[in-house]
Amino acid sequence: MTGILDSVNQRTQLVGQNRLELLTFRLNRRQRYGINVFKVKEVLQCPQLTAMPNLHPLIKGVAHIRGQTISVIDMSLATGGRPITDLTNCFIIISEFNRSVQGFLVSSVERIINMNWESILPPPQGAGRSNYLTAVTEIDGELVEILDVEKILDEISPVNTNISGTVLEDLVENGPAVRRVLVADDSTVARKQVQRAIEAIGCECVLVKDGKEAIMKLREMAEQGSIYEQLSLIISDIEMPEMDGYTLTAEIRNDPKLKDLHVILHTSLSGVFNQAMVERVGANAFIPKFNPDELGRAVKGAMPDVPATSA
Structure with missing residues (x-):
């Protein structure tokens, strides 16, 4: 997986053409998920995590990666599933959202798929306010869910919305x-x-x-x-x-x-x-x-x- 994002600079040509590339992954469940490649800095096999006192329950631990200490979020637990317990074959997606860097612990990482935004659809009606989806799409006849990472991050560390x-x-x-x-x-x-x-x-x-x-x-x-x-x-x-x-x-x-x-x-x-x-x-x-x-x-x-x- 170390080379999965090697050509990310070449992908900037997709922007402005209503296109994107999704990195697909899975959690404990069979359900597939996707994240925009432009939000991904690196994908690597889960390193040793360090437990620290008073961490938010959704944070599995912290990882020391390239001189930086990064909080690692259990994405299965964060989206209402069972916690990921066996880290042996798991991966961390290092991502940058809202001016901060964090790691997303996932069970497996699959591949990058080139798509048109027209194929990315809003969540179906009836999904409820408690869902963690911003969009869904279909790949190889299978539903892929795009998670509302901003909602997850806001639950862990709420953003101050007050103007000074x-x-x-x-x-x-x-x-x-x-x-x-x-x-x-x-x-x-x-x-x-x-x-x-x-x-x-x-x-x-x-x-x-x-x-x-x-x-x-x-x-x-x-x-x-x-x-x-x-x-x-x-x-x-x-x-x-x-x-x-x-x-x-x-x-x-x-x-x-x-x-x-x-x-x-x-x-x-x-x-x-x-x-x-x-x-x-x-x-x-x-x-x-x-x-x-x-x-x-x-x-x-x-x-x-x-x-x-x-x-």
């Missing part, structure tokens, strides 16, 4: 004339985090679950009148089922009624390729998740660039 006092005071006093922001994110937890930060500065949020729903909502609003009189800006995740944030941005720029909307890409993805992709698709800014002060300042900074009327 001095920043909040400035933002409220100098807020936008049109106080409505469209937020697109497939993670329930992430949508709520952004919503709390945005509503704290006096803005209303329009919440959608993916890029396809976002573009449909925007076009519906544009049919009712100038979009710029209804909306201040868009805050969009990048990884979303059916249509990713890059493709959403490109669709906005290609639509005469939407093309001048201010778009902030707000994502747990990291990497130097992001800035190049932001410029290629025409997004105005890229912000790694999740810093409420930084998000609030970005919202304020967007306002002078948003036209009052549409030509």
